[in-house]
Amino acid sequence: MARYILLRVADAIPTLWLVLTLVFIAMRILPGDPALAALGDAALPEQLAEFRERMGLNVPLWQQYLNFLGGVLTLDFGRSLLSNTPVVTLIAQNLPYTIELTVAAMLMGIVAGIPLGVLAGTNRNKIPDTGVRVFSLIGYAIPDFFLGAVLLITFSLNLGWFPINGAGTDLVSRIHHVFLPALTLAFVKAAFLGRLTRTSLLEVLGRDYVRTARAKGAKESRVIYRHGLRNALLPISTGLGLSLLSTLSGSVAIELVFNRPGIGRLLIDAIAQRDYAVIQGGVLVFAGFVVLINLLMDLVYVVVDPRVRVK
Numbered sequence: 001m002a003r004y005i006l007l008r009v010a011d012a013i014p015t016l017w018l019v020l021t022l023v024f025i026a027m028r029i030l031p032g033d034p035a036l037a038a039l040g041d042a043a044l045p046e047q048l049a050e051f052r053e054r055m056g057l058n059v060p061l062w063q064q065y066l067n068f069l070g071g072v073l074t075l076d077f078g079r080s081l082l083s084n085t086p087v088v089t090l091i092a093q094n095l096p097y098t099i100e101l102t103v104a105a106m107l108m109g110i111v112a113g114i115p116l117g118v119l120a121g122t123n124r125n126k127i128p129d130t131g132v133r134v135f136s137l138i139g140y141a142i143p144d145f146f147l148g149a150v151l152l153i154t155f156s157l158n159l160g161w162f163p164i165n166g167a168g169t170d171l172v173s174r175i176h177h178v179f180l181p182a183l184t185l186a187f188v189k190a191a192f193l194g195r196l197t198r199t200s201l202l203e204v205l206g207r208d209y210v211r212t213a214r215a216k217g218a219k220e221s222r223v224i225y226r227h228g229l230r231n232a233l234l235p236i237s238t239g240l241g242l243s244l245l246s247t248l249s250g251s252v253a254i255e256l257v258f259n260r261p262g263i264g265r266l267l268i269d270a271i272a273q274r275d276y277a278v279i280q281g282g283v284l285v286f287a288g289f290v291v292l293i294n295l296l297m298d299l300v301y302v303v304v305d306p307r308v309r310v311k
Contacts, residue, residue, distance in 0.1 A: 009297060012291040019287040020280065021073065022175070024065055027276050063295040068280065073153035078277035080270075087281035091267060095285065097167050098262040100174070101251050106244055109189025116190065117197020122224060124202060134253070139191020142251050148257040155180060155279050165259030181258045185250055189243050196239040200232035241297035248289055 052058040059067075071078055077087035120132035156164045168174035204210065205228050213223050253265030263282055270278035 007038055008295050016287055023280055023283045024068060027279060028061060031281060064192050077281035080278050081275045082273055087277050091281055091285055092260050094266045097260060098251050100178055101181055102247050103186035104178050105247050108182055108186035109193055113190035113193025114197050116194035120198040121201035136191040136195040139188050144184055144188050145253040147187060148254050151180055151184055164201055167260050181254045185247050186301045189247060192243055197236055201228055204228045204232045237300045241293055244293055245290060
């Protein structure tokens with residue numbers, strides 16, 4: 001297992017390097033001057049030159065690239081071109097809010113989606129199954145940012161049940177603030193997991209060992225959960241990994257709709273202001289999460305299905 005983890009980590013290094021290189025190149029070939037974006041059109045040439053000197057923008061690109069890679073290796077992503085704040089500090093301030101939103105949305109989606117999938121799979125072509133399929137269709141069709149805007153207008157502006165923006169301070173207020181944004185993302189996740197669980201469970205329930213268990217007189221609940229759902233967990237675990245990644249990326253739009261702090265909002269603001277250092281640091285964080293989640297999913301395969309062996 002340790003050797004497998006080391007191999008997967010080694011495979012992830014070229015991926016992270018490629019992502020960093022592409023982001024570095026993309027930021028430099030796009031039109032626009034970060035010095036002008038930071039100081040404004042009224043800045044004097046001397047001020048622009050001093051800014052470029054201070055931020056290291058006047059050195060050759062290859063030197064900027066090497067300095068950037070060296071900083072990443074030492075966890076030094078540079079400083080914001082606008083606020084002169086270390087990028088690591090900005091990420092540390094905003095990352096907990098994004099993780100909080102993603103975890104809350106995934107928990108709500110799992111709690112709702114998997115039981116709905118079991119309900120549909122055990123009542124095939126009946127009213128519960130039809131209801132779950134309609135719910136899944138609606139969940140697939142509605143964009144999360146549109147659903148977030150509808151929930152925000154309905155429950156925050158009109159009814160006043162939830163705060164309009166912010167993230168809260170203490171535990172109770174943070175739960176109060178995160179519930180509606182998490183519900184927005186969880187609606188889509190529940191629709192996806194419900195449909196996936198239904199499909200996987202129906203495939204497993206039609207196999208010979210399930211019919212044998214029923215012929216032996218096993219209780220239906222034991223047949224469904226021990227023989228059925230347990231063996232359907234492998235595709236579900238794959239879906240959970242994909243759902244977690246989509247939730248992480250979907251949090252960008254939700255943070256904007258609900259005016260929450262987070263890595264997504266930090267990135268959008270940095271892109272609008274052409275803040276190279278913040279963009280590169282934020283993208284690295286997202287790329288790191290993608291690699292980490294994929295690694296965790298590979299490990300889950302081995303735990304869920306003992307037949308999976310690493311060669």
